[in-house]
Amino acid sequence: MWKNNWPSLLFIFLLGSFCALLLFFVQLKTQPLIQAHEDNAKKKAILNALNLPENGTPDLYDELPVGTITCFRSKSDQALAFSFSGSGLWGPIRGILSLEPDLKTIRKIIVLKQEETPGLGGRIGENAYLTLFQGKLFEPELKIIKKARAANEIEALSGATLTSNAFETLLNKAYHFFRQNLPLKNQEKMP
Amino acid sequence: MKWKKIAYTRSGRIFINGLWKDNPVTCMVLGICSVLAITNRLDNTLAMSAGVIFVMVTTSLLVSWLRSFIPVRLRILTFMLIISTFVICVDLFLKAFFPEISRTLGPYVGLIITNCIILGRAESFASKNKALYAFLDALAVGLGYAYILIIIALIRELLAYGTIFNYPLLPSFFPKMDVLGMAPGAFFVLAIVLWIYRTLQARKHPKKSSDQG
Numbered sequence: 001m002w003k004n005n006w007p008s009l010l011f012i013f014l015l016g017s018f019c020a021l022l023l024f025f026v027q028l029k030t031q032p033l034i035q036a037h038e039d040n041a042k043k044k045a046i047l048n049a050l051n052l053p054e055n056g057t058p059d060l061y062d063e064l065p066v067g068t069i070t071c072f073r074s075k076s077d078q079a080l081a082f083s084f085s086g087s088g089l090w091g092p093i094r095g096i097l098s099l100e101p102d103l104k105t106i107r108k109i110i111v112l113k114q115e116e117t118p119g120l121g122g123r124i125g126e127n128a129y130l131t132l133f134q135g136k137l138f139e140p141e142l143k144i145i146k147k148a149r150a151a152n153e154i155e156a157l158s159g160a161t162l163t164s165n166a167f168e169t170l171l172n173k174a175y176h177f178f179r180q181n182l183p184l185k186n187q188e189k190m191p
Numbered sequence: 192m193k194w195k196k197i198a199y200t201r202s203g204r205i206f207i208n209g210l211w212k213d214n215p216v217t218c219m220v221l222g223i224c225s226v227l228a229i230t231n232r233l234d235n236t237l238a239m240s241a242g243v244i245f246v247m248v249t250t251s252l253l254v255s256w257l258r259s260f261i262p263v264r265l266r267i268l269t270f271m272l273i274i275s276t277f278v279i280c281v282d283l284f285l286k287a288f289f290p291e292i293s294r295t296l297g298p299y300v301g302l303i304i305t306n307c308i309i310l311g312r313a314e315s316f317a318s319k320n321k322a323l324y325a326f327l328d329a330l331a332v333g334l335g336y337a338y339i340l341i342i343i344a345l346i347r348e349l350l351a352y353g354t355i356f357n358y359p360l361l362p363s364f365f366p367k368m369d370v371l372g373m374a375p376g377a378f379f380v381l382a383i384v385l386w387i388y389r390t391l392q393a394r395k396h397p398k399k400s401s402d403q404g
Contacts, residue, residue: 008262015257015269019276026280030287037290118298 038112042083042096045110049081049098050074067181079107082178086170089162091115093124093170099138103179106142109133109171121163129157138175144168202327209331212396216339217388221307226340227377228299233356236344238292242281242300244333247309248326249277251317255325258318270313271304278303308336339388343380347371 044054052060052074061081062073071082081098095111111125123129136142137152144164148155156164197203215221222243229239250273254261261269282300285293293300303309312332317325348354351372353361370376 008265011260011262012265012268012272015272019272023276023279026283030283033287034283034290037286041290115298 041112045096045112046072046081049096049108049110050079051107052076066178066183069178069181071178071182077101081107082174083112084170084174086166086173088114088116088124088166088170089121089160090117093167097171097174103182104137104139106133106136106138116163117160121157121160123157123160124163124167138172142168142172142175201324205324205327206331209328209333210335210338211392213332214335214339214388215308215311215332216336217385218392219308219311221311222336223381225299225302225306226343226381227374228302229296230340230344230377230380231347231351231372232295233341233344233348234292235295236340238285238289238296239299239303240333240337240340242278242285243303243306243309243336244330245281246274246277246303247312247329247333250274250309250313251325251329252322254313254317255320255322261318266314266318267310270310270318274309274313275304308332339384343377343384346380346384347376351376 047054047060050061050072060075062075064071064073066082069082071080073080078101079098080101080103081096083094084097085092085094087093092113092115093111094113095109097109098107099105100107109130111130114122114125116122116124132154135151136154139152141152143150143153144156144167145153146156198207209215213219216223216226225239225243229235250270253273254270257269278301281303282293285296285300312329316328320328345355349360350368351370353359353363353365353367368376371380
């Protein structure tokens with residue numbers, strides 16, 4: 001078998017190596033630019049989540065280390081924002097979550113990256129859906145369910161139960177991680 | 192006079208076929224998924240068309256150069272390998288230099304890989320012809336794809352948002368047809384464009400249209 005097929009295999013191997021090399025160089029050239037765009041988008045999202053002007057400078061907020069992540073505290077009204085990430089249905093979901101100074105009410109949720117089904121789960125990236133989260137409570141636990149009534153419940157996306165479940169899990173996980181690691185000192189400092 | 196002569200050379204015929212007689216969208220009816228998905232704004236459409244033309248030309252050239260080496264049994268695998276490499280290049284390029292367009296196009300840039308026009312031309316033309324003709328064919332078919340998309344996008348953007356290139360053109364009292372901005376609206380516009388195109392074509396080549404079925 002090897003005797004007859006080796007030219008084909010060699011061809012595929014050479015072509016594959018050529019393609020891999022080409023992609024490697026394109027990636028090398030474009031990566032810094034892509035990274036810069038992503039950092040910029042993240043900075044804007046943090047400012048937006050804290051209700052600060054989008055073209056504001058980073059000195060409008062403090063950076064505090066919380067566990068392994070960084071938390072951003074607005075200097076004007078002590079609201080907190082931090083980034084969350086986790087797996088959705090098809091791929092990672094990343095974004096920024098901001099809390100009111102009482103540390104349990106959601107101010108804003110911004111999704112920076114998601115790969116959910118376009119038109120179904122993909123709607124978690126749309127502002128129209130994310131505004132539903134405003135003012136909802138993480139107490140006792142955030143719930144994304146059908147027929148949401150209570151202050152900790154949010155209407156799930158129809159046709160996207162698995163995405164809704166994944167989003168619920170990863171938000172709660174991020175919140176609990178944040179609360180557990182938040183130094184008590186900071187909590188006392190905030191009225 | 193000169194124009195008529197060009198139309199009878201091989202290159203001229205390839206161009207006329209790609210743009211008019213065998214237009215990929217209206218005659219082969221391929222690549223419809225992307226037509227429906229990204230024609231709601233003209234800037235998206237131009238980015239997508241440029242991406243498709245680039246991938247098509249580079250793939251056809253490479254396939255044509257390698258055509259005597261490509262193992263027959265592994266040819267689809269080879270085409271897919273080449274196509275996906277160039278599509279990823281386009282995706283990275285858009286992400287680096289046009290992040291805004293890349294965000295709105297979303298997964299559809301990656302889906303150029305599954306665009307049947309590119310695989311179809313690689314299989315049926317580039318793997319059997321010289322590089323020059325493969326290049327011309329890819330360019331002609333790519334441009335044929337692009338101009339139909341641009342026509343559809345012009346209609347949709349103007350009627351759905353009242354703008355062209357995000358520049359307001361229609362007076363504000365003109366009703367905006369939101370449905371044309373959504374994917375279902377694209378079906379209507381595509382069907383109407385197809386109808387007009389086929390009618391014009393049947394009028395110009397009456398005999399050919401009957402055996403085309």
